[in-house]
Structure formats: structure tokens, C-alpha cells
Amino acid sequence: MPLAALLIQRLALSVLLMLAVSVVIFLGIEALPGDFAQTYLGQSATPQAVANIRQELGLDQPAVTRYFGWLGGVVQGDFGNSWASGSSVSRQIGLRLGNTLFLAFWAALVSVPLAISLGMLAVHYRGRWPDRLINVVSLGAISLPEFFVGYILILFVAVQGNWVTFPSTVYDGMSFGQRLEAIVLPCATLVLVVLAHMMRMTRAAILNVMSSPYVETAELKGLDTLRIIARHAAPNAVAPIITVVALNLAYLVVGVVVVEVVFVYPGMGQYMVDAVTVRDLPVVQACGLIFAAVYILLNMSADILAILANPRLRHPR
């Protein structure tokens, strides 16, 4: 079956890609000025203390040895321990990844249906004021940097209105409801940031199909426009929409460092930035790999969904 073969081929390729990513991250960290021992100790580094840490962590070994040592652990499912805190990377990442996915999930749940329905609405009213309003507002939101959107929301909703919990820190022992309340602001910011991209793509893709003869036929049959858009035009425009949705979902997981910092949300991004600052290689590698995996998986599922949605793609000529 060609689909299964394609899937296997893609999976094998992504393993290679992840290996390449890990090499690039490793080289990147090597190229940064100062190693873990120096940066961790910062201004208080003495030659003796630096030498102690290097010896303890095996940083005095050649880079190739260290890389394969790390790789050997990962192949057996062991991400090792953080150099800085000594705690298990897998356990920490478990917590942080859970938080990140929680936020991404709710942001996606709001933004994807909202973007697609707004896109359809814009098509329906194309050229008239609702179309223009949707365009202007969503373009406005995407043009502002996300930290700015975040600060504006904090100022009006948290500081002056005092309507929601801020900072958005989530922690063990919080109830589900409390967690939801805590992420209202970061979630709203993310929705505003990713909305325009998906909405515009939906609008463009559907408009493209709207000029085809079969849509004209549907119109002549006397179907109402919304029904034509939803039942006849949208399924044929789904491939580009799926691609852009997948890209934005990936962004919601891997690109939200700034939002995490602004709203004090303990996700993967902050964890990785903390680790990069002190060159905590095991943590950086693990985060990098997970981010890469999320990206690759989402892209792959976008491709597969597009093939499923469009039977023509199943039979390459």
C-alpha cells in the first residue's frame, strides 16, 4: 500500500533528521563562548572550581567522545541528568512539556476553529465591511509583537481590571479549573498571534476554489452561499489550510518562549532558555530534540492528511 510505504519512508527520514538536529545543537553549544563550567560559575569562577566541574562532568574529554556518550544514553531512552541541578532531565521535561502542551492545546482549540470560521465568513462577505473588519483586526494583531500584545492584556485585564489571575504560573496541586483560569491571558495572546495567518490562508484557499465551475453550478442550483462554502468549497481547499494549521500548531509548541517569559508560565521554552544560558547541554539537547520531533511530526501529519483529503495525490504520476 503506497500510503504505508510513504509513512515508513517519512519516519525513517525523520530519525535521520533528528540525528542531524542533535549534531547541529551540539556543535552550536560548542561554538558558544565559554563552556558550562565557566558560565555556570559566572563572575565567581576560579580556575580550580572550573577544573573541578569539568573533570566531574567529563568536559575535559574530546567533543566526539562526549557526543557519542550522550547519544548512547539517548538511544537507550536516557536523557541523562542536568549538569546544573543534577536532577533527571526526563522527569523535568515531563512536567514542562505537559505545561507547554496544555497551553498549546487550549490555544489551538480556540484559534483553529475561530480562524477557519472567520475565514469562511470573510469569504461569504468578501469585499464588504465584515471581511474588511476581520482582515484589519487580525492583521493588526499579528503585526504587534507578541510580548506587546501580552503586556497590553496584562495592563488592562490583570492590573486595571483585576479580572484574571496573573502571573500565570501553574504548579502541582492546582485544580483543572484553576489551571484554566491561569492560562487565560497567555492563551488569548497566542490566539491573537496565530489567528491571522490561518484565517488569511483559509480565505485565500477558499476564494481560489470559489471561482471554479462546480461552485458556479452549486450557486445556480440555488444553494445558499454559506452552505456552498462549507460543503463544496472548503473540502477542496483543505490541503493548504491543513499545512498552515500544522505550522501554527508547531509554533504554539516550540515558539512560545516570549509568551512564557512575559506571563511567567513554566513551559519548555523557559526551561530551554535557562539551560542555554548556562550551557547545560543535556537539557538543551533534550529540549531541541523534542521541539524538532514536534515540528517533524506535525508536518508529516499535515502531508498525510492532505493526501487523504485529496485522492488525486495518492497516485503520483
Added chain:
Amino acid sequence: MDSYLKYLGREAAFGRISRREFFGRAAVVGLTLPVATKLLTSSVLAAPQTGGHLKCGLEGGASTDVLDPAKCTSQVCFVTGRNWGDTLIESHPSSGEPVPSLAESWDASPDAKVWTFKIRKGVQFHNGKELTVDDVVATLKRHSDEASQSGALGVMKSVGEVKADGGNLVISLPEGNADLPLLLSDYHLVIQPGGGMDDPNAAIGTGPYKVASFEPGVRITFEKQANDWRSDRGYVDSIELVVINDATARTAALSSGQVHFVNRVDPKTVDLLKRAPHVTIENTPARGHYVFIMHCDKEPFASNDLRMALKYAMDRETMVEKILRGFGTVGNDFPINETYALFPEGLEQRSYDPDKAAFHFKKSGHDGAVLLRTSEVAFPGAVDAAVLYQESARKAGINIEIKREPGDGYWSNVWNAQPFCTSYWGGRATQDQMYSTAYHSKADWNDTKFFRPDFDKLLLEARAELDQAKRSEMYREMALMVRDEGGLILPMFNDFINAVTNKVEGYVHDIGNDMSNGYVATRVWLTA
């Protein structure tokens, strides 16, 4: 009006304004004498209230933080350690003198080489075990060991033998040190059961709070320890430290009342924060300083004339005004200010003098630009400070060329490596510690490459001198050496700027360190 009066009352209570001034200002706003008196006594005598949940939003925490006090480097770890543990000695908030904590009293031999500390009886650790002198000995030994990677290793290196003698701790030093008690107040030296040898991260101590949950870089919570051995601390029932590294988020959390206390208020926005009706800024004069450092052993800075020229080219008042927004004091090119015991009074303040700068510059024979390296990580506003300095030096005919270095790796590649750069120093507990850390010829962090055998000799003599008058004279001489011959340009000492909401009472200004010397959560109480 209410908040103004409350502010006045508090200022009077902490002795920042006199009683007379308080009544004067109260009269100006139309208060009768009896009412003003009542207000003053209520401020002064306001009895601490117990109970409540204190929330602090703190900068300086990362997912790399640990509970082991030896490895404590961040601000959050600092406060955390103060909450759950005690040191042998504390420093007095306003005088900086050593005061008893787990050590009840102490004695020194006349040469300051052998010290005996009486360890307090009847103190319990959180696990119910009684504190003994063996725990103290084990703790100090752990921090003396290289393998512990303790931040107090520098302090403990000077300590010779540590042993128990009955209920007492006896420390014998290879060389006399009159400041030993203060050195033991170092925040890393938290006394742990068995010295924390088996589990340094257990966070079991004798402090007023127990760690209830610990998520590094996110949030740490504490519960009151029921039978705390001290009654003058630990007023709130529970504490929550939330890590908020973003300055804007921290400010927003305070102004929306979601946290009671924040640290590291940005001087640039402090005026805006002040406008919030329920927020009080608590700034404390401090020992930390921002510096421009020259290597005395490298060209062109080997010439003392060039160094003098660069010192005179610094406009200190402008630095305090523009970089610190007034939250600081001018420096005088030696690393000590009034907050230290035995501060040398009456030294002439060096000020901006383009003529003298030009004179010395010409005399040095140096020709061309002077290269200054800087980075935002050197201190907040370091790049701006460098540009301001460039301007004031230009008026003296000195051309400063600024090279902006990446923040990453600044401390390993630029500081202590390049001949002229910007940097900062936190304060130390004593003058001796400050000079030993950064001005002794053999110090690892001698970042001005100040190699002066006569200075080293004086430093050692002053360290063992128990006669305060003689010691004071030695410190004056040392200050003059650094000020007039060293490689240090010290334009400003920066205040610690913290802020609290009006629900918080009893904030103690402590010159020892930031955030009321880390004791903020154990010292304040909440009003209803």
C-alpha cells in the same frame, strides 16, 4: 492623604525622619498634635500581626536552582535558604555588627587566632533532631571541602581547624582574623543536621519555615515551623516565592496586588510604580557597586597618570542621576562606603575635573583612543554608562572608544581578561573580605591587577588587629592606596530597590544584602 501620613509615620518609625520633623510635616497637612502623636505611636509600636499567606515575586530563579545552600547563587535560593535555615551569626541590619544567632556568644584569643563560639541549646531541626555542636562542625567542614563546590569556599579557606569542645565550637586560624564572626554570617553557611553530608538538598534546618514544595525556576512554598526557637520572626503562616524574571511582569504582579513583594525594581520605571496608590518602594543603601576597571599591569594603564586622568574624567553625579535614577550614592574609587564598619571618614570626594584629567592625560604621554569594553550584563545600564563616560571624557580631550561585547561569555572572556571594561561587585561582609577578594596580589579575582606587596602586608596586619582605632587607621591607608594608585574607577554604589504593597508591614532595611539581607519573608507581617 492617608497614605502620606502612613508613609510619614513609617519614616519616623524607622528613624529616617526625626520626631520633630514628623510633627512638623503632619501639622502642614492639618493634623492636630494629639492625633499626630497617636499616629506616630501606632506606627512605632505597631505590634506584628501573625497569620496570612505572603506571596513574593522574585527575579533571579532558574530551573537550574538547587536547595543545597553550598551551591546557592541565585536571589531566589538566597531567600529560600534564609527561610528554612540559620547561620551561626547574623549581621545587624543597620550597624552591620555581628549579632548572635545559633551561636549565643563568642570569644577570641588576643591574637584573634583562636575563637570559641557557644552554641545555643534547645534548638530543634525540622526533623525533630536537636542541634548539636557536631552538626555545626560537620557543616563548616563540608563547606571547606573543594568537592562541595561551596560558594563559601573562599571564606572557609582562611579557616584552619574546626572542632567541638564540650558544647562549644572552637576555630583555630593560621593567621589572626578579627572579622571571623561576620564571615560566619555568610548565607551559604546554613547549619544542617550532620552538616548536610548525606543529603545537602534536604532543606532541613532550624529556620522559621519548612519547605513545602520546590519547583526550581517556578515556585517554592513554605509552611511555618511550629516550634521555632525565635519569637521575633516568622509572622506569616505560609510563604510562596514565585519566580518572575521579567521586570514588566514583576511590576504588573505587584501593582495588581497579586504579590506582596517584588525585588529588583528597575530604576527606569520606579517613578511609574511609585504612582500606584498601594505600593511603597523600599530602597536600601548598599555595598554593591558598578565599576570601570583598568589592569594596572597592562599598557597603557600601567601609567598611574593615565589612570588618574580616567578617574578625573568620570562624572559621578551624572552617573547616579542618569544610570541609577538617584537610587544610589557616588563612589570615591575605593570599594568601601559608609555601610561598612570602620569606614574611613573624611577622605576628599573625587569629582569630575576635565582640567585635571587633561593634565594627567598629557603627562601620561598616551596618544590616541582608549578602548573600553562593555556589555549589558556588566550591570544594568552599563552600555549607557559607557556612552555617558565617553562624553564626559571627551570634554577633557580623552577619546574613549567603546566596544560592545556579547553578554554571553562576558565573565570568562572580557572581565578579568581584558585591560579596561565595565563590571560590578556585590558587597562583602567586611572591608577585609572586600579587599582580600579583589585587591590582594594573589586573589583570583584581582580584576584590576593591583600588585602591591605593601598593600598585602597592611591587609594582613589589619585583619588580625583587635584594636579598633589602629585598625581604622590601617583601613584609611589602604583606601587611599586603592583610590590614588589602583585601577578602579568607582562612580557609584547602587541601592537595593524593592517594593511592597500596603498590606505588608515591618520591612526592615538591612545594609547586609538585598531583600532585607534575604530575611524579608521572615521579618514582615501582613495586615488585614
